[in-house]
Amino acid sequence: MKKQLWKHESFFLLLIFQVQIFCLEDDNQPAAEICSTHTILPGPKGDDGKKGDQGEMGKQGKVGPAGTKGDKGEIGDMGDQGMMGKIGPIGRKGDKGLKGSSGLSGGKGKAGAVCDCGKYRKVVGQLDINVARLKSSIKFVKNVLAGIRETEEKYYYIVQEEKSYKEAFTHCRIRDGILAMPKDEAANAVISDYVSKSGLFRVFIGVNDMEKEGQFMYADRTPLQNYSNWKEGEPQDTSGQEDCVEMLSTGKWNDTECHLTMYFVCEFPKRRE
């Protein structure tokens, strides 16, 4: 460094020397004055030189280092809607859905045209049974009124239901009557006429020998006394089990088995006031 500065001073001294030579050789007058000073000093500063021509374009600089990463840009505008894609294949059948909750109950229905008998059905059912019983009773009364026969003392009624002797006996008894007991010819005639006019072949009458074989009694337990109307050859008790008596349409009597079922005749006493 010092060495360079030294060189520079040498160059400066050399320059002064050359200026002195110039004063002596070319420019006498002004130079004489200037140079007459005998002082080797630099002249005044010259005018500024012309502006130099524009320099040539410099060489392209080196590629600079990579810049820092820029900030994230704003979201771009939404693109245009794409074209509709092709129809895909048919999908698999879906699983069965859960059962839906039950809907609201419907409105109340209109009043029935005739009646809503639903809730009375049970009662009606019971009524039917009662009515059936009533019908049975009414049928009995009706038939009695329609088909009854009478004498001065009694009413006679043929019950057209097939029953054994015991059932027939009870049937008459619970109606305040008794199986018909023809105790004389007149009574027997009325009953037999009734049976034949009804188109019947035989009916039970209230005569039996259940208590003692061969000793026939009426249903009221009175013994046969002055009257009987046995068919010829009867009673013969063929099987040893003929302890009840039937009246044939002819009015004749025949002993027969008590468990057989047939129609029968009830009698009701006329009550005098």
Ligand SMILES: *[C@@H]1O[C@H](CO)[C@@H](O)[C@H](O)[C@H]1NC(C)=O
């Ligand atoms: C049966 O006849 C006798 C006389 O023949 C008579 O005294 C009696 O009262 C009669 N009995 C009946 C129930 O009619």
Ligand SMILES: *[C@@H]1O[C@H](CO)[C@@H](O)[C@H](O)[C@H]1NC(C)=O
């Ligand atoms: C009389 O009763 C017997 C025994 O039940 C019977 O076999 C016979 O046929 C009866 N007689 C008449 C005429 O019905």
Ligand SMILES: [Ca+2]
């Ligand atoms: Ca007998």
Ligand SMILES: [Ca+2]
């Ligand atoms: Ca017999």
